[in-house]
Each structure stands twice: as structure tokens, then as C-alpha cells.
Amino acid sequence: MPARSAEATLTGSSVEPxxxxxxxxxxxxxxxxDAPFDHIRMEGIFPADFYHALLERFPAPAAFHPLHHHDALRPDGTSTRQRLYLYPESLWRLPRAQRQVWRRVAAALCAPELELAFKRKFRAALENRFQQSAETVPLYPVPILVRDLPGYKIGIHADTLTKAITVQFYLPADASQVHLGTVFHTTRDPDDDRPMTMPFLPASGYAFAVRRKESWHSVPTTTAADGERRSIMLTYYVDQAPRSKLRRRLQRAGIVFGRYPRY
Structure with missing residues (x-):
């Protein structure tokens, strides 16, 4: 029996859920x-046929909105990072074929079993930070599809402590962008730093537990020759303060009407 095409995989009755x-x-x-801090490198994140479908059904630029972060801004004020929240509130605007595949990805990213897997993997770091069982730390997943345009960069930073776990799934078409991976650092001091790059390879990625003055990382400036740097960012935010919960609810309500958070 011949192999099913990506089109059949997406539209046929036997679509993989x-x-x-x-x-x-x-x-x-x-x-x-554990060096330079607790992290994992992931490979083979998506089955090959499904990964091919993701690339074929990548949304058009008009579906994305800009990130207004100082490292991402050009001198003219435009942004080099474009985002699409992988929520039903955003995905309903996509063409049907795109919506089908990205809804499946979004559901997988927000699945409780994935959150528990990350909590178990980073148990020691989470329990050291929060002083409670890792499984009981209240978290909130935010999945975002990202286009980094030429000129994108981000300096060495350790992420805000509103985050507990940072995850990135790389989405290049081939190995030609291997040098565009996120760089992990031992320190912000260039004289003592021993950097380590997470290779930007198809269906691969990384994850780490956020720690103050420890989980240092950066992205070097991309060039026109590099093309777009495409990925999925999955951030687990600490879900404790009532004000934070209210802000997230309001943000998601605003997305329905095309009003997106600036950061």
C-alpha cells in the first residue's frame, strides 16, 4: 500500500489526532x-509526516502580530519577532486546512500530561524554587507560534520569575539554519562565560526550568541570508496571584477581537 501523502494525512478520515x-x-x-543549568534537548518531537504537514500549513504572515520588546525592535519601531497565539481565539481565523493541523498542535501543547512530564523532569529545580511538590506547583501554559525575521536578537537574560519553565520547539525545513539555535550561558560575564548552543534542527528543541541569575540564554542576531527563524514557544507561567489570573483572562478575551498583548 503506498504511503499516505501529507494532504491525505490532514484531510482524510484517518487523521492522526x-x-x-x-x-x-x-x-x-x-x-x-545540569550544565550550565537544568535543561533537556529534545529530538524527533513530531513524526516525520506530521512535521511535513506543519511546514506545509504554516500560517501566512498576516496571521501574526508583532512583539514590542526592545531587543526585537528595529530603528524604525517595527518588530523582528512576529507571534501567533495557539489558542482557539486566534486559530479560528486561519484557513480550514491550517486550522485543522494547528488546533491539533495547540491541544497537544496544552495537554495536562505534557505539563506533568515537564514537572517530573525538572522536579529538583521546581521544588527548590517553590518549596513544594513539583506536581502541585500551579502553572499556566502559553503556546505561541513564532516568526523571527532578519535582524532578530535577544541579549543574555534569565527570564522573568513569572515563568517557571521555558520550552522552544524548532521548525526549520532542513539543517541549513543549525547555527540559529538559542545559546545557553554560564554567566553574563564574557570573560568567564562557557556558552553552549542548542542546534536549530528540524523537529528538535529544548526546555529549562527558570532560575534567577542562573538560566542565562540569548539568541545571536539573525541576517537576511538566514531567512525566517520559525519555532513554537511554550511558556509555563506561575499561576498564583489573582491579579495575574485576571490579566490572562482579559488578554484571551481581547484576542477574540484582535487585541493582542504587546509583550
Whole structure:
């Protein structure tokens, strides 16, 4: 029997559901590394046929909105990072074929079993920070599809402590952008730093537990020759303060009407 095409995979009656994307299994299989801080490198995140479908159904630029972060802004005020929140509130605007595949990805990214897999993997770091069982730390997943345009960069930083776990799934078409991976640092001091790059390879990625003055990372400036740097950012925010919960609800309500957070 001939192999099913990407089109048949997406539109046929035997479409693989998002729950069959074994992202939790990928996390479980990825060994924990403690240098320069607790992190994992993930490979084979998506099955090959499904990954091909993702690339074919990548949304058009008009579906994205800009990130107004100082590192991402050009001198004229335009942004080099474009985002699409992978929420139903955003995805309903996509053409049907795109909406089908990205809804499956969104559901897999927000699945409780994936959150638990990350909590188990980073148990020591989470329990040290929050002083409670890792499984009981209240978190809130925010999945975002990202286009980094030429000129994008971000300096060495450790992420705000409103975040608990940072995850990035790389989406290049091939290995030609391997040098565009996020760089992990041992320190912000260039004289003592021992940087380590997470290779920007297809269906690969990384995750780390956010720690103050420890989880230093950066992205070097991309060029026109590099083309777009495409990825999925999945951030687990600490879900504790009532004010934060209210702000997230208002943000998601605003997305329905095309009003997006600036950061």
C-alpha cells in the first residue's frame, strides 16, 4: 500500500489526532542535563509526516502580530519577532486546512500530561524554587507560534520569575539554519562565560526550568541570508496571584477581537 501523502494525512478520515502526538514521551526520553543549568534537548518531537504537514500549513504572515520588546525592535519601531497565539481565539481565523493541523498542535501543547512530564523532569529545580511538590506547583501554559525575521536578537537574560519553565520547539525545513539555535550561558560575564548552543534542527528543541541569575540564554542576531527563524514557544507561567489570573483572562478575551498583548 503506498504511503499516505501529507494532504491525505490532514484531510482524510484517518487523521492522526493531537492526542497521538507523544510530546510527553519525548520529554520523558530526553535526558536531564545540569550544565550550565537544568535543561533537556529534545529530538524527533513530531513524526516525520506530521512535521511535513506543519511546514506545509504554516500560517501566512498576516496571521501574526508583532512583539514590542526592545531587543526585537528595529530603528524604525517595527518588530523582528512576529507571534501567533495557539489558542482557539486566534486559530479560528486561519484557513480550514491550517486550522485543522494547528488546533491539533495547540491541544497537544496544552495537554495536562505534557505539563506533568515537564514537572517530573525538572522536579529538583521546581521544588527548590517553590518549596513544594513539583506536581502541585500551579502553572499556566502559553503556546505561541513564532516568526523571527532578519535582524532578530535577544541579549543574555534569565527570564522573568513569572515563568517557571521555558520550552522552544524548532521548525526549520532542513539543517541549513543549525547555527540559529538559542545559546545557553554560564554567566553574563564574557570573560568567564562557557556558552553552549542548542542546534536549530528540524523537529528538535529544548526546555529549562527558570532560575534567577542562573538560566542565562540569548539568541545571536539573525541576517537576511538566514531567512525566517520559525519555532513554537511554550511558556509555563506561575499561576498564583489573582491579579495575574485576571490579566490572562482579559488578554484571551481581547484576542477574540484582535487585541493582542504587546509583550
Amino acid at each position: 493531537a492526542s497521538a502526538l507523544d510530546l510527553a514521551g519525548v520529554v520523558e526520553r530526553s535526558p536531564l542535563r
